[in-house]
Amino acid sequence: MFEVFESGASLSKKDYKARLPELRAELLHTQFALQKAGVPVLIIVAGAEGAGKGEVVNRLNSWMDTRFMETSVFTKETDEEAARPFLWRFWRKMPAAGQIGVFFGSWYTRPITRHVFGELTPAEFDARMNRIRTLEQMLVDGGMVIVKCWLHISETEQRQRFEALEKDERTQWRVSDTDWRYHNNYATFLKVSSSAIRHTDTAPAPWHILDASQERYRDIAFMETLLHQLKLALHRNGNARSVPPPTSIELPEIARPNNILDxxxxxxxxxxxxxxxxxxxxxxxxxxxxxxxxxxxxxxxxxxxxxxxxxxxxxxxxxxxxxxxxxxxxxxxxxxxxxxxxxxxxxxxxxxxxxxxxxxxxxxxxxxxxxxxxxxxxxxxxxxxxxxxxxxxxxxxxxxxxxxxxxxxxxxxxxxxxxxxxxxxxxxxxxxxxxxxxxxxxxxxxxxxxxxxxxxxxxxxxxxxxxxxxxxxxxxxxxxxxxxxxxxxxxxxxxxxxxxx
Amino acid sequence: MFEVFESGASLSKKDYKARLPELRAELLHTQFALQKAGVPVLIIVAGAEGAGKGEVVNRLNSWMDTRFMETSVFTKETDEEAARPFLWRFWRKMPAAGQIGVFFGSWYTRPITRHVFGELTPAEFDARMNRIRTLEQMLVDGGMVIVKCWLHISETEQRQRFEALEKDERTQWRVSDTDWRYHNNYATFLKVSSSAIRHTDTAPAPWHILDASQERYRDIAFMETLLHQLKLALHRNGNARSVPPPTSIELPEIARPNNILDxxxxxxxxxxxxxxxxxxxxxxxxxxxxxxxxxxxxxxxxxxxxxxxxxxxxxxxxxxxxxxxxxxxxxxxxxxxxxxxxxxxxxxxxxxxxxxxxxxxxxxxxxxxxxxxxxxxxxxxxxxxxxxxxxxxxxxxxxxxxxxxxxxxxxxxxxxxxxxxxxxxxxxxxxxxxxxxxxxxxxxxxxxxxxxxxxxxxxxxxxxxxxxxxxxxxxxxxxxxxxxxxxxxxxxxxxxxxxxx
Missing domain, CATH: 3.40.50.300 (P-loop containing nucleotide triphosphate hydrolases)
Structure with missing residues (x-):
């Protein structure tokens, strides 16, 4: 399924710059509308190593009003966290009404990684996915808007990025043994990730998979997807007021991936x-x-x-x-x-x-x-x-x-x-x-x-x-x-x- | 949890007779309203052996307009059914818009029985329950009303009923070896059933557990529960028109079980x-x-x-x-x-x-x-x-x-x-x-x-x-x-x- 998203979508500097000011303004405007309406928003940034999750989160932080947004990074579990049910640490960082929570690493990360390396059986993995589905349904029932984005790059792209970073002395440190270990299991990661996505691609909290091979396109696609979902949510909740409704159910042209049929x-x-x-x-x-x-x-x-x-x-x-x-x-x-x-x-x-x-x-x-x-x-x-x-x-x-x-x-x-x-x-x-x-x-x-x-x-x-x-x-x-x-x-x-x- | 429902609830002949005519009229009236509104209704009659599921279904058939109601009995799987995913045979009997489907034996029966006798592992059982939960959510999303009733009797009550039937030559045949085999596993059945109910007692399709130890109370409680749920559904779907809204969120006094605190x-x-x-x-x-x-x-x-x-x-x-x-x-x-x-x-x-x-x-x-x-x-x-x-x-x-x-x-x-x-x-x-x-x-x-x-x-x-x-x-x-x-x-x-x- 991921091959659909290896679309070679890219964006020229000119197109990127042309869209930028308006997109930023719209996002901010929508953020304020949600803030006023007291809607909690959860943004999950997931995807392959090297796909640019960090860059996207940074951009998000520079574009949005961070008074109403908090980014939580979830890497290894602390002892405190490992001693409790796996969802505990996420509950602690859950966004409140009118706030945006950005999860960099999320409840998906560890189940996927652990399943890839055989630490979770298929049945245990399925149980986690069911638990996540129930959780997301519950949060949305409670009024939350959940936007889940998956940044995808191909195996070749991943290898090339790691190699490029390693070549340069100043960026060498950014590629760890773990990164290579993950890369060597790329195919398994893909399989497990796609199973995770299928399990949890629900109406209340759908997945958005983005082609992350070109930086400009990735960022615009991410932001347009976010904007689109937030607008849809505002209108669904009847909280629209000052935000015009999305003119189409599809993403704007600029952010649509290259169509697979093309x-x-x-x-x-x-x-x-x-x-x-x-x-x-x-x-x-x-x-x-x-x-x-x-x-x-x-x-x-x-x-x-x-x-x-x-x-x-x-x-x-x-x-x-x-x-x-x-x-x-x-x-x-x-x-x-x-x-x-x-x-x-x-x-x-x-x-x-x-x-x-x-x-x-x-x-x-x-x-x-x-x-x-x-x-x-x-x-x-x-x-x-x-x-x-x-x-x-x-x-x-x-x-x-x-x-x-x-x-x-x-x-x-x-x-x-x-x-x-x-x-x-x-x-x-x-x-x-x-x-x-x-x-x-x-x-x-x-x-x-x-x-x-x-x-x-x-x-x-x-x-x-x-x-x-x-x-x-x-x-x-x-x-x-x-x-x-x-x-x-x-x-x-x-x-x-x-x-x- | 089942002990809550061993409430000794009973109904005098007088009270039963006093309520009967109006209850039947209301049920019919509600059935017609649902029929007109084109709402499909699924009634699941589940519960212990000997609790009177058959009697309740018979009563239902004599009270409701059977032109718009079909009862499906699911016992052993046929070869044709066993050769397909376990939900297939239920899909074939699914009620259409404006129809009531009564399932006597349902998608719960076999997973429970098979788990009791060790033919399904806990993980397999959980997977079935998740599948059922997803199915019921989907059906309700599609406009169906699902009413799930569980008829409960205590272990002693079950034994006494089987013994009474066996004593009489004319009813001996009604108690099979399977019944006794089930009775001997009563405690396990209770445990597995309660787990099934917990798994699937959801907002779109909640369970209603009824004390089935006294016949009159059982029948009235069943019918009142059904009426109540159908009315709620009509009002939720905005299809109310001629049916007055339930005056309370609780069942009418007559059908409430004896309160556990009493x-x-x-x-x-x-x-x-x-x-x-x-x-x-x-x-x-x-x-x-x-x-x-x-x-x-x-x-x-x-x-x-x-x-x-x-x-x-x-x-x-x-x-x-x-x-x-x-x-x-x-x-x-x-x-x-x-x-x-x-x-x-x-x-x-x-x-x-x-x-x-x-x-x-x-x-x-x-x-x-x-x-x-x-x-x-x-x-x-x-x-x-x-x-x-x-x-x-x-x-x-x-x-x-x-x-x-x-x-x-x-x-x-x-x-x-x-x-x-x-x-x-x-x-x-x-x-x-x-x-x-x-x-x-x-x-x-x-x-x-x-x-x-x-x-x-x-x-x-x-x-x-x-x-x-x-x-x-x-x-x-x-x-x-x-x-x-x-x-x-x-x-x-x-x-x-x-x-x-």
């Missing part, structure tokens, strides 16, 4: 002969793997989402020949029926989950909640924001049960979509596939782009990953999807072998 | 000589135990609540001689200061929790939230109802850390309190101890009675029990408290020995 390489093409050869191979492999999965009762859920005309149907039709007709179902999801509307939005999806080593293929899915329902306003901001966590929880239950969950977003360019639409309209036997609604949706592409980006950022997990498929070339899309499915089945079978041996 | 035997007296002898003995014991606890870093929290003039101060003064001055603190809690008011209500209590084998004695405590703040309206219904769960969560953290938590309610009769008040007013050096507020509080005794009953019912746990102390005789109160403290320390030391050996 980073997809749409050029790959697979020629006809190559396709035939690879396809035949993959079908044989999947056929055998699917049969093994059936033998071992490893069920599968494959979710297909994508732009209109991106070729979801075609991919699914190419997958089916690999599956025994008794072992799979394709569920076509369209607008909910009146019965479905009378239920929780997840209800209809629960009905068809596979069992006994079978496969359910969803042609569109529960992700409609955070795509069409968000973009069209069928779900309120509160409703769809809450859904990311609800969806992760739903998929986690499938995964805990041993089910394979893989999700595919079929991506095509705006131009390619137009070409396909026009082609459909010109071809008599394809005309039924194109409707006015498709044309209307095309106009909403920017809103969908944001929604897709957020969806992938918030629901791609280690065990239920999103695969973004370049579908500009249909052959390529089909081979990529089948390859991912083959790999997922292979991995699951391997894991089950390891478990049983 | 069941306290206030007659025990300990004479002067006996007291001196026992007191000396206890002090010596506690002195030694407290020293051992200090050696082993087992800290203690002792909470004292009780009626004005019940003698909290006197008890605490008698406890202190057993404790080394370096090892204890007495925290006097009165109305919060302005700094404390600017924080979450639990904040000030977190500050003084003991560490390193020390003792903190709270003279009044966080329970003010559900006592004075509830009775005086300083906290809203939502706020104080939420607090039971928040308080349990807080104490659980102390307990998980190895801290002893014991809570004492010092109980005296209305008359005895009056006597003591008058005595204080007559005695010059005691006059400062009696204020106008004390007299005002006396008038609110009935409201406090309800609040104390609910507090004990919702926050007395195996490891953080409430002890209701008969304090009509001061010597008796002092000996009882010291005895409980001695026992608690002994138990904790024993547990720590078992753990380390």
């Amino acid at each position: 980073r997809v390489d749409l050029s790959p093409v697979i020629g006809h002969e190559d396709f035939k050869r690879q396809y035949k191979e993959l079908i044989l492999e999947i056929e055998y793997l699917a049969w093994q999965c059936y033998q071992k009762s490893i069920s599968s859920v494959f979710v297909f989402e994508g732009w209109d005309a991106a070729g979801k149907g075609g991919v699914i039709r190419r997958l089916i020949p690999a599956l025994d007709a008794k072992l799979y179902r394709v569920i076509q999801i369209s607008a909910p029926t009146s019965i479905e509307k009378a239920h929780h939005y997840l209800w209809r999806f629960w009905q068809d989950i596979p069992a006994g080593g079978r496969v359910t293929i969803y042609d569109r899915s529960w992700y409609g909640r955070v795509l069409v329902e968000r973009v069209e306003g069928f779900a309120t901001l509160d409703e769809w924001s809450r859904s990311y966590h609800e969806i992760n929880e739903f998929e986690q239950q499938l995964i805990d049960h041993g089910t394979i969950v893989n999700k595919f977003w079929l991506h095509i360019s705006d131009e390619e979509q137009l070409r396909r639409f026009e082609n459909r309209q010109k071809t008599p036997y394809k005309q039924h596939k194109i409707t006015d609604e498709d044309w209307r949706n095309r106009e909403k592409r920017p809103a969908y782009m944001e929604a897709v980006h957020d969806m992938i950022a918030r629901t791609s997990t280690e065990y239920a990953p999103w695969h973004i498929i370049s579908a500009e070339n249909k052959n390529h899309a089909r081979i990529r999807v089948l390859t991912h499915i083959r790999d997922a089945m292979q991995d699951a079978l391997q894991r089950s072998d390891t478990k049983s041996s | 069941r306290v035997d206030l007659s025990p007296v300990i004479g002067h000589e006996d007291f001196k002898r026992q007191y000396k003995e206890l002090i010596l014991e506690i002195e030694y135990l407290a020293w051992q606890c200090y050696q082993k870093s087992i800290s203690s929290v002792f909470v004292f609540e009780g009626w004005d003039a019940a003698g909290k101060g006197g008890v605490i003064r008698r406890l202190i001689p057993a404790l080394d001055a370096k090892l204890y603190r007495v925290i006097q809690i009165s109305a919060p200061t302005s700094i404390e008011k600017a924080h979450h209500y639990l904040w000030r209590f977190w500050q003084d929790i003991p560490a390193g084998g020390r003792v903190t004695i709270y003279d009044r405590s966080w329970y003010g939230r559900v006592l004075v703040e509830r009775v005086e309206g300083f906290a809203t219904l939502d706020e104080w109802s939420r607090s039971y769960h928040e308080i349990n969560e807080f104490e659980q953290q102390l307990i998980d850390h190895g801290t002893i938590v014991n809570k004492f309610w010092l109980h005296i009769s209305d008359e005895e309190q009056l006597r003591r008040f008058e005595n204080r007013q007559k005695t010059p050096y005691k006059q400062h101890k009696i204020t106008d507020e004390d007299w005002r509080n006396r008038e609110k005794r009935p409201a406090y009675m309800e609040a104390v009953h609910d507090m004990i019912a919702r926050t007395s746990t195996e490891y953080a029990p409430w002890h209701i102390i008969s304090a009509e005789n001061k010597n008796h109160a002092r000996i009882r408290v010291l005895t409980h403290i001695r026992d608690a320390m002994q138990d904790a030391l024993q547990r720590s020995d078992t753990k380390s050996s």
